[in-house]
Amino acid sequence: MPAIDPGRDRVLTNDEWLRISEELVKYGNPxxxxxxxxxxxxxxxxxxxxVSLLWRHINWTQRVIELPDAKSGTRKVPLGPGxxxxxxxxxxxxxxxPQPDDMVFPITYEAAKKAWAVARERRGSRTSICMTCGTRPQPAFRSSSRAMCQCSWSSLGTRPCRCSCAM
Incomplete structure (x- = not known):
């Protein structure tokens, strides 16, 4: 009988996410x-x-992203506070x-993947996690019921974000 592949159970550490997110903020693409x-x-x-999300896919009332081309039909992705x-x-x-047919992120998948790779390289991340992994930082990053970010979304001149992201 073939061995069972244990899969990948790797998440970014808090330190890795902070270092990589700082580089993503500094990257030339906002x-x-x-x-x-x-x-x-x-x-x-x-x-x-x-990367192809349109503003019309966001249902602000229900607080979901409605993905029309999901494999099983329309899929609703819940949107939390962050x-x-x-x-x-x-x-x-x-x-x-924004108009309904405008892209939320006018960026290509390849450009996003390159930015992630550059940020990992600049910050010396030893993780093998790629841009498409979708893993979250470890829960210890969150403080009480509301996470506090230590970075600022400086490329757009906004205040520091209160979610667990690099904004």
Whole structure:
């Protein structure tokens, strides 16, 4: 009988996430840090339509992302406070009010993947986690019921985020 593959049970440590997120904020593309934050807040992978997410896919009333092309039909991804914060910050920093068919993250998958690789390289991360993994930092990063970020979304000039992302 063949051996059972144990799979990958690896998550970013708090220190790794802080170091990588600082580099993502400094990276030349202002969309990579919020994209990584939304990935972590929703546990979605970047290949799971986040890089092609349109504003019309966000249902603010129900607090969900409605993925129309999911394998089993429309899929609703719940948006917690951190994810909502990321999306509100993105909406607040577009040059004009976003139109329903505008992309939330006007970035390609390849550009996001490159930014992640550059951030890992610059910060000396030993992790083998890739941009598409969707893993979350360890729960110890969160303080009480509300996580506090120690980074600022400096590329867009906003206040530090109160979620577990790099904004």
């Amino acid at each position: 969309y990579v840090a919020p994209l990584a934050c939304l990935m972590l807040e929703t546990t979605m992978r970047s290949g799971e339509q986040l 994810a909502l914060h990321v999306l509100r910050q993105m909406r607040a920093h577009v040059p004009s009010p």
